[in-house]
Amino acid sequence: MALVGIVGAGIGGIATAVQLKRYGIESVIFERNKIGGLIRNAYSVENTMFFPNGIKGEKVVEILEEYVKKYDLKILREEVRDISKSGEEFKVTTDKGQYSFKYVVVASGTRPKRLSINASRLFYHVVDVPQGRFERVLIIGGGDVAFDYALTMSKRTREVIILMRSEPKALPLLQEYVKEKSNITLLRGQVWEVEEGEKLLAKTTAGDFEVDVILAAIGREPNLEFAKAVLNERNLFLVGDVKNGIYRQTALSIADGIKTAMIIWRRERYGDTE
Template sequence: MEKHRVMILGTGPAGLTAAIYAARANLDPVVVEGNEPGGQLTLTTEVENFPGFPDGIMGPELMDNMRKQAEKFGAKFVAGWVTSVDLSQRPFKVTVDDTKQFEAESLIISTGASAKMLGIPGESEMIGRGVSTCATCDGFFFRNKKIIVVGGGDSAMEEATFLTKFASEVTIVHRRNELRASKVMQQRARNNPKIKWVMNVTPVSVKSDGNKVSGLEVKDNATGETRVLETEGIFIAIGHSPNTKFLAGQIDLDDVGYIKTDGVSTATSVEGVFACGDVMDPHYRQAITAAGSGCKAAMDVERFLEGSSSHDWSVSATANQ
């Protein structure tokens, strides 16, 4: 069984930033890639809000650059998905793809949160080409266009309101006659003259020419009739699911499943286990905030290992330089 000082679970902006910092601190991190190497940014096209790229950068290119940077400083990568962990004692045990087993003196969990999707024809095929799950990431690309937001909770109201800064018209599509959003968020959306409403309909399929979205087919829940709502963009805002099922019962999670951390640190309820990125952040969910928390996690791990009474890791203090 392979043994490591630091294992990082996940390779989004948080995990890769943690890998860069941990590798520069001579911690020899091993990173488990997960089933979506690079995270959600690999599903996007141009990223314009990550500092340092005035002309923007493609999401997959950004993540590839971050991986190469981590590898440059000595981070190692393991392909596969973490299927189980044992956090009952150190060293922690990590199982990948039910077959490969590792031991680690410390863990950084950055497995992210996956946007919930509608699961309708045309949806996944048009991600990054008119279908999005992040208004703050992609809203700019829909300036002066008519777009749709699917959802009825606070997230949908917030995304729709934000998108009115760019779009000429935003239509909220919801499968019920009543919204789940708080009264304050509902009222804010209803008071916005750019927001229209199509209620009590179920999305059926995403219409496109193969390159760009042209409409959303919906079924009227009262009559059963279908129609196509013309649009140039569809934002899915029905929530996120943190990727923490493999941690159930072993670490403190909130009611939704996000990992709880201690104050401003990345420390979790298990000593030696740290969390960063969307897996512990249900609020911001941005590449840059995830990267920042990855930096914090690596520095927290370094300090933890330096203070370990059972081992002398001889860790160099280079991570914060």
């Protein structure tokens, strides 16, 4: 088995695996979903310094897939359920088996905070919204993700409503982009009930709205439940959004991954010297 187990095939996980491969160190990446993680939802990535005109999240995923092929990275389509420590080894238990590694990198990203309501056409990731055109879409939230989703949906929706509890917290540049879209409306309020029908009837403190789809972006939290027992263990590393809190940036995830790979290589080459 490889020396390093990596949980998550997002930007941070793949950056770690690529740098390890450059050092001649093999790794195994566990991914329960698709390559790319949250970046798959991005309207435009503009601050990585290599794409001055921005790059769509879906294009970033294509680049990641090229890296996987170029470096022949091993990805297992398995869901990690638990990580424990046995002697000097980590035991990674998935829905299909158990694996042992000297080092484990957790690059599992974040998961969305959930609303207290349920609806058949309520989504938390814009990539999960069915293809097609819509009359009206309601987006709940006032941060970067909510505004990013609004920009994406504005291209195939007659009217997009962003419903916020307070003043917008999104990046000023994203707010400017939204202001330029004539079919995006910002409202202050909260949703308290959704009725099912041919369309969804969203009842909010700003009024009632018939909508085709609801997208919720009310915050995110680290996806770490499976690793809680080993978070303080040496040779376990957190990479990317799973550790960066509100500082969820592509460039930071790449840097985390590369630095982690460098630390692992130095530990293998020089022991405890860092």
